[in-house]
Structures are given as C-alpha cells and as structure tokens.
Amino acid sequence: MSSDTAYALLHNRSDDGATDSPASYPLGLDLSSLVHRARHHSKWRMISFTLIAAALVLFTGLSSYFLGKYVEKQAIKSDWLSPPGRVDHTFHYRHEFGMRPGNLSERYWGLVFPRGRGFIQHPIISPVPHGLAVYHQLHCLDAIRHGYWAAIDGLEPGHKAEPGHIRHCIDYLRQSIMCNADTNLEPINKDLGGVTGFGFTRKCRDIVQIMAWADKWRTHNQTDHD
Known part of the structure; x- marks a missing residue:
C-alpha cells in the first residue's frame, strides 16, 4: 500500500466532537434522504397491509354468505325436518x-x-x-x-x-x-x-x-x- 493512500473514516469529527455535515460522508450517503425513503416505504407498507386486510375481510364475508346460502339450499333439498317459519x-x-x-x-x-x-x-x-x-x-x-x-x-x-x-x-x-x-x-x-x-x-x-x-x-x- 503506497504512502499516499489511506482508509477514509466513516465519521469525521471536528475537534469539539461534532459530526460533520452529510456532504462530508463518504460514498455520497445522505442520512436525511434515507430516513425520508424509509418513512415513505413504511407508509406504503401500511397502506398495502390495510388493503390486503380489507380484501381478506370482504372475501371472508362473501364466502360466509354464499356458503350459508349453499347450506340453506342443500338443507331444503335434503330430508331435514325443519318447521316452516321463524x-x-x-x-x-x-x-x-x-x-x-x-x-x-x-x-x-x-x-x-x-x-x-x-x-x-x-x-x-x-x-x-x-x-x-x-x-x-x-x-x-x-x-x-x-x-x-x-x-x-x-x-x-x-x-x-x-x-x-x-x-x-x-x-x-x-x-x-x-x-x-x-x-x-x-x-x-x-x-x-x-x-x-x-x-x-x-x-x-x-x-x-x-x-x-x-x-x-x-x-x-x-x-x-x-
């Protein structure tokens, strides 16, 4: 390794211990942008989860309804002795x-x-x-x-x-x-x-x-x- 080559530090600190601005981070990392994207992805994950949950509830409700109708129709076709009237x-x-x-x-x-x-x-x-x-x-x-x-x-x-x-x-x-x-x-x-x-x-x-x-x-x- 040549004498003019050195590893870059992830965090360069000033003499008073403060962290340098994002522009000084290696590899172009911008923490505020990362946080914003993480929050954006979290929001869409929540929306997706809500839509999936709503779809499951709707599917379950419709399935129960049509299953009930099917069972009722089969009961009528069968020889169950259910009295007419409620x-x-x-x-x-x-x-x-x-x-x-x-x-x-x-x-x-x-x-x-x-x-x-x-x-x-x-x-x-x-x-x-x-x-x-x-x-x-x-x-x-x-x-x-x-x-x-x-x-x-x-x-x-x-x-x-x-x-x-x-x-x-x-x-x-x-x-x-x-x-x-x-x-x-x-x-x-x-x-x-x-x-x-x-x-x-x-x-x-x-x-x-x-x-x-x-x-x-x-x-x-x-x-x-x-």
Whole structure:
C-alpha cells in the first residue's frame, strides 16, 4: 500500500466532537434522504397491509354468505325436518272457535280474516286477483264447524255447510295439511297416552305479518268470512 493512500473514516469529527455535515460522508450517503425513503416505504407498507386486510375481510364475508346460502339450499333439498317459519308460538285451547254459530263465535272467527277475506292483487306476483290459501283453509274449517253444529242440532245446513261444500273442504284441508307438513315435535302427554298439541313452544309463520300483507293488497274491503 503506497504512502499516499489511506482508509477514509466513516465519521469525521471536528475537534469539539461534532459530526460533520452529510456532504462530508463518504460514498455520497445522505442520512436525511434515507430516513425520508424509509418513512415513505413504511407508509406504503401500511397502506398495502390495510388493503390486503380489507380484501381478506370482504372475501371472508362473501364466502360466509354464499356458503350459508349453499347450506340453506342443500338443507331444503335434503330430508331435514325443519318447521316452516321463524316465529315462536305456543298453542292454547280457545273454546270460542268451536262454539255453535252465534254472535260470540262469529266475532272470534272474524278476527282471523283480514279485510278482503284474503283475496289480493299484487303488481308483481299477482297482477290478476288471487286468494291466499291460508284464508281458504280457515274458511273451510269454519264451514265444517257450521256443518257439525247443524248436524248436532238437527238443523238444515245453510249454504256454508252444504254437504258438497263440506266434502270439498274435508279433502281440501287434508291435502293442505299434507302439503304444509308441520314437523314441529309435540310432547306426549303420559296421562292421555298421546298428544294434545297445546302448551309448548313451536315454530310458526308470522300470521300477523301475513294478515297485514293481505290487508295491504286486498281487492276489496269486505270483512265477512262466508
């Protein structure tokens, strides 16, 4: 090594110990520029991390949604016995609905029908008038009540309880019950050795919501349920 060659010091200090300015650093190193670039890179790393995290959250959410829809569709296709409806409801015996036709029983039966008696017209799903099946079924059950009491009392059946109408209603209700196939599990009453259907919570459709919808889209304002 020649006498005029020497290693350059990384930090040249003055006599008072202060570090020289960046311009005096070897190899053109500028610490302020390095710090700025480091902060710039850190900022972009944070932005990239945030975008990736947001994308993962969105992907997870969408995956869960479509997976839920798939499972729901598969459950419908399978033979799972899930009751239709989401409303918890307990049946309690109401003798008024089984009473002889009269002011009290007719008033109670009138409460289960909306204005328009369940005949609706909707611009999308029913551009021409239709009847909601649940109200046809209730009408038929009430007709059987009328026929039952007419037979008990030895009276001539009225138009609602004519034999042909009653026969129609019996088979219509049979098929309606089988079509809807309520799969709620009814506890056995040990004293009776069977089931009563009353006194336990079951899953039901929201009849209040159905009645409100039927009332909104009714074709007329008639309120009787004959």
